[in-house]
Amino acid sequence: MTGEGLYLDGVTVVFDGFRALNTLSLLVAPGELRAVIGPNGAGKTTMMDVITGKTRPVSGIARFDGHDLTRMEESVIANLGIGRKFQKPTVFDALTVFENLELALKAPRGPVACLRWRLSGAARSAIERTAEQVGLAERASDPAGRLSHGQRQWLEIGMLLMQDPKLVLVDEPVAGMTDHETAETARLLVGIAGERSVVVVEHDLDFVRALGCRVTVLHEGTMLSEGSIDHVQADPRVVEVYLGR
Numbered sequence: 001m002t003g004e005g006l007y008l009d010g011v012t013v014v015f016d017g018f019r020a021l022n023t024l025s026l027l028v029a030p031g032e033l034r035a036v037i038g039p040n041g042a043g044k045t046t047m048m049d050v051i052t053g054k055t056r057p058v059s060g061i062a063r064f065d066g067h068d069l070t071r072m073e074e075s076v077i078a079n080l081g082i083g084r085k086f087q088k089p090t091v092f093d094a095l096t097v098f099e100n101l102e103l104a105l106k107a108p109r110g111p112v113a114c115l116r117w118r119l120s121g122a123a124r125s126a127i128e129r130t131a132e133q134v135g136l137a138e139r140a141s142d143p144a145g146r147l148s149h150g151q152r153q154w155l156e157i158g159m160l161l162m163q164d165p166k167l168v169l170v171d172e173p174v175a176g177m178t179d180h181e182t183a184e185t186a187r188l189l190v191g192i193a194g195e196r197s198v199v200v201v202e203h204d205l206d207f208v209r210a211l212g213c214r215v216t217v218l219h220e221g222t223m224l225s226e227g228s229i230d231h232v233q234a235d236p237r238v239v240e241v242y243l244g245r
């Protein structure tokens, strides 16, 4: 992997005089998997919003592979290769798993281009590879509407992967999942990092432990602690504001 990765330094976001982010700094290396935890209102969503260009900081640096994210439109940032998965999946229930992945594939745009668009062998293999990667190869011809809650989340992660992103942001992926699905999701996310950076916001600490990655704890819009899950769980400041509650 080449490039600078994600670089936030001194990022401050103010809503009506309230500092939702307060000089937040965060470095995520190319290929790194990072978990972000913190109490409600800590600024996790706002941080993701700054990275995708939805929210503008009043000060600080936000860069991805050297590109200044604070000056780019959301669509331009998406085209840089930053993909975001929200909590609620947006898959098409009537289409099969394969068709959902096909739709998400970078295809030529415009009506004429679409008419000429035929699924090439390479595209088909990419779809099959992704279905395998997200544990849905056996379900490729089933309508997405028949998938379980967890499988739908994986399909949406697969749809993001079809765009070949360099950075994937994932918001509370295991909320509402069974224990088995949660364990599988950890395995899936570990598997997709390496080729790309992955930032996961999550409250479920058993799941975060299963990710086996560096953990950043946010509190009141800034970084409170960072390190292995054992390190942050033993940090008295983290216990006081988050774990001890």
Ligand SMILES: Nc1ncnc2c1ncn2[C@@H]1O[C@H](COP(=O)(O)OP(=O)(O)OP(=O)(O)O)[C@@H](O)[C@H]1O
Pocket: 015, 016, 018, 019, 020, 038, 039, 040, 041, 042, 043, 044, 045, 046, 047
């Ligand atoms: N558009 C907005 N206008 C005003 N205040 C906002 C806005 N968006 C977020 N905030 C405030 O900023 C703070 C940080 O919110 P944020 O949603 O980023 O926290 P979070 O860590 O994602 O919380 P949660 O775990 O509950 O999702 C909160 O106090 C929230 O009320």
